[in-house]
Amino acid sequence: MLADVTLDLPVRPVLPALVEALRARGAAVLVAPPGTGKTTTAPLAVADAVAGRVVIAQPRRVAARAAAHRMAGLLGERVGDRIGYAVRGERRSGPRTRIEVVTTGLLVRRLHHDPELPGVDAVLLDECHERQLDADLALAFSVEARGTLRPDLWLLAMSATPQADRFAALLGSGDPAPVVRAEAALHPVDRVWAPPPRPVTPPGGGRVDPALLDHVAATVRRALRERDGDVLVFLPGAGEIAAVAGRLADLREHVAVLPLHGRLPAAAQDAALTPAAGRRVVLATAVAESSLTVPGVRVVVDAGLSRVPRTDLARGLGALVTVPVSRAAATQRAGRAGREAPGAVYRCWSQATHERLAPQPEPEIATADLTGFALELAAWGTPDGAGLALPDPPPPAALAVARETLRTLGAVDDDGRITARGRAVAAAGTHPRLARALLDGALRVDADRAAEVVAVLSDDTLGGPGDDLPARWRRLRSGADPAATARWRAEVRRLRAALPTAPADRRPTGTPTDPAPHRGASGQPAGDRRERLPDDLAAGLLAGLAYPERLARVRRPGGSAYLMAGGTAAELAPGSGLAGSAWLAVAVADRSPGAPAARVRLAAPIDEATAREAGAALLRSGREVAWAGGDVVAREVVRLGAIELVERQLTAPAPDLVAAALLDGLRQEGPGLLRWTPEATGLRRRMAFCRHALGEDWPDVSDAALLDRAPDWLGPELVRARRRADLGRVDVAAALRRLLDWRQAARLDELAPERLAVPSGSRVRVDYADPAAPVLAVKLQETFGWRDVPRIADGRVPVLLHLLSPAGRPVAVTADLASFWRTGYPQVRAELRGRYPRHPWPEDPTTAEPTRRAAPRRR
Secondary structure (H helix, E strand, O other): OHHHOOOOOOOHHHHHHHHHHHHHHOEEEEEOOOOOOHHHHHHHHHHHHOOOEEEEEEOOHHHHHHHHHHHHHHOOOOOOOOEEEEEOOEEEOOOOOOEEEEEHHHHHHHHHHOOOOOOEEEEEEOOHHHOOHHHHHHHHHHHHHHHHOOOOOEEEEEEOOOOOHHHHHHHHOOOOOOEEEOOOOOOOEEEEEOOOOOOOOOOEOOEOOHHHHHHHHHHHHHHHHHOOOEEEEEOOOHHHHHHHHHHOHHHOOOOEEEEEOOOOOHHHHHHHOOOOOOOEEEEEOHHHOOOOOOOOEEEEEEOOEEEEEEEEOOOOEEEEEEEEOOHHHHHHHHHHHHOOOOEEEEEOOOHHHHHOOOOOOOOHHHOOOOHHHHHHHHHHOOOOOOOOOOOOOOOHHHHHHHHHHHHHOOOEOOOOOEOHHHHHHHHOOOOHHHHHHHHHHHHHHOHHHHHHHHHHHHOOOOOOOOOEHHHHHHHHHHOOOHHHHHHHHHHHHHHHHHOOOOOOOOOOOOOOOOOOOOEOOOOOEOOOOOOOOOHHHHHHHHHHHHOHHHEEEEOOOOOOEEEEOOOOEEEOOOOOOOOOOOEEEEEEEEOOOOOOOEEEEEEEEEOHHHHHHHOHHHEEEEEEEEEEOOEEEEEEEEEEOOEEEEEEEOOOOOHHHHHHHHHHHHHHHOHHHOOOOHHHHHHHHHHHHHHHHHOOOOOOOOHHHHHHOHHHHHHHHHHHOOOHHHHOOOOHHHHHHHHOOHHHHHHHHHHOOOEEEOOOOOEEEEEOOOOOOOEEEEEHHHHOOOOOOOEEOOOOEEOEEEEEOOOOOEEEEEOOHHHHHHHHHHHHHHHHOOOOOOOOOOOOOOOOOOOOOOOOOOO
16 A cells, blocks of 8 residues: 555655564554654555554544545545544445544444454554543553454554653563654744733633733734745634634635634534645644644744643532643644745744743643543453553542542442443443433433433533523524534434433433432422423433532522532623523533632523432431531531532430530630639649649640540530530539549649648639749738748649739749848838838848738827
8 A cells, every 4th residue: 555655755764664563573663753644654554564454543533534534645545445534423434444543532442342353453553642541541452452362463652752662661561662763854943932022811721811812813914924835823722713713804815714623524624634725824723733734834823822621629620721832742833834844933932931831741641530531441341440551540539539420320339340331321432421411311301302412511612602501402403503513413313323222211220210209398299300391401401410519509599609519619601691590500610720619611590300300319318416607506408419408497406416516616616615614714724734743644624635525524514505505504613623533633632722821821822824833922921931932733833922012012023932032022121111101021021920911000
């Protein structure tokens, strides 16, 4: 076949060495830069060396179709003869087909169906460096199939980047596969740094600053003035392509402005990939980065952005997030300008910014929703992926979330092994959540309507803009957009064919049974939910079956703020026609980093009965006794996830549940909920002093410790209490003593006496507010005769004396009374004896008679 090709492509000289490597080892890696012809000529060379069919897998449908057309064109044939292709919903091949280009997802499906791949002699994995989930699975499954079932199968990984060692090790199974390299075929490409004239807002979530799109359009105009040839513009998504196309609308009389992305109809994709007489501006997503050749391109304008999947594991929300392009991807994009002749790349960022870009894009396995990936592993028989030739292992947390999702769908068992229902889900060829909606919804709303709605959910660009799912469905049914309707109907047919042919009154194996009928306030069934649902409710039921945790109820009647069953807040866009709906089944929502709520992108209005039916697995009823609003609340509650549906007050809640709620209240609000009498406060301080002075054998009575041990010392009182007010009647002092063992209780008054006797005969209270320095505040005249301060805690701690004037004001603070009598007292005596002449002020207080009374007044 290669001999029929007269075009001398740069990869051609290394093809004999490549075939010899495959013949010798059965596996190899081909590294060839963009534009060398690896995608179109390597399969032809391999086909010449084998007798059976050659399958080449591409990560993208656009690239698969384009590669097949390119190879057929080189042979002077129509697609479907010796060169064919198969993508989801479309296949063009025949009995003479020797080379078939398929998507990596379709190759994974074929490997599941029959891992021996009968009739196939070689599998070529193109653009494996892009690291999409299906590409990783196709590589891993192909390596294992070759190693265990088909040692004669040739396996070739093809990459445009020089990082081939990892793939060589994976293909070689211990002894790295040979690596064959082709030299670059690129013509020189001038780099033009063209940052916006003013700063633009960095991308957040999926939004791109309109000022950047203005600048991209201006840069396209500049490139058209300064350079010859067609212009290829890289933008992150279809929305930005439409926006820039609108900004270039006035050029259409002289320049063809064409979009190129994966969701376009085949005819529109072909138009962008077919040479034309006049100049063209092709606005493309990352689909044009590597394997596609857009003919006539001499200039690339790169917006510097890429759209990648991200999953919020905590909230169960997935979204496509706009991020700066990596340096490797920027190099790939620039290479588009030098495939056919010298060219130029206009980068809409500065050279300094370029140096700060990530060197490589993140592999999809690191950031994406792994639910479908986990189902593929389970279907292969390796739920955790152990032993497979995966370039990177799946992140454990993301894989655990994915497996739990599959378990709730009935697709895997508790050990992660696939069930019969899981095989039906996998056979649907769509995301497991959508497959669940298709299988279960078909039995409730009929197969045709289920397939129609799931087809809308599987491509949220179908049916035009807006967040109203039923409205999109109606637009597609009406055929208002023929191209979109054609894509939708093709997917409907595929999904309809994937449904099992079970009788309509029977459920597929493993499908959960119907929930019990919803009963209204009267206790009677709220109506027969088995009647035919109207289209709007049918759409909502199907969306809810796919995403039950996104069933949402409005927070305030008539508002646009919702609470989803998963616990996440959600907001409708301003002006949404869905605002005010009491319930929504949210199909698409995303949450920007730092945003307080998710933004609803696509939803259907439903009623509570439909929400209950769709979210039956999330329905929970039970008695709740909890601390809320500053007191114990006892109620019977029915919930749909985080959404409260029914609430009834309980009159006689279980005492243990009340005690637990009171404990929770104490932990939330602190010991201040209790009534701390002077006796209780004093006891607590004395116990704290003992712990400080005598060691940790004594109980810790800090707030944290008291709350932690509350069941030990408050237990009986909590069992008797029923509400907050009862805590205020607890004898805290008596309860605190439960923390002391019998020895500590017996010695507490000795070690930390509540009062101390002073020389006058008075018993004065000791203040233990500072456990490091207990204070005895006593009038100076009552201490006459003391030569030193008293000591407590078995004589370990001296009491800090606060000596008071006859009026009760402090005149001295000391822990060394002997020193005070010598040096401090004479000054105090001199200052106060004239002010308080009725009180004794002896020269030697150590021998004077103590007194607590003043001398009588003279008459």
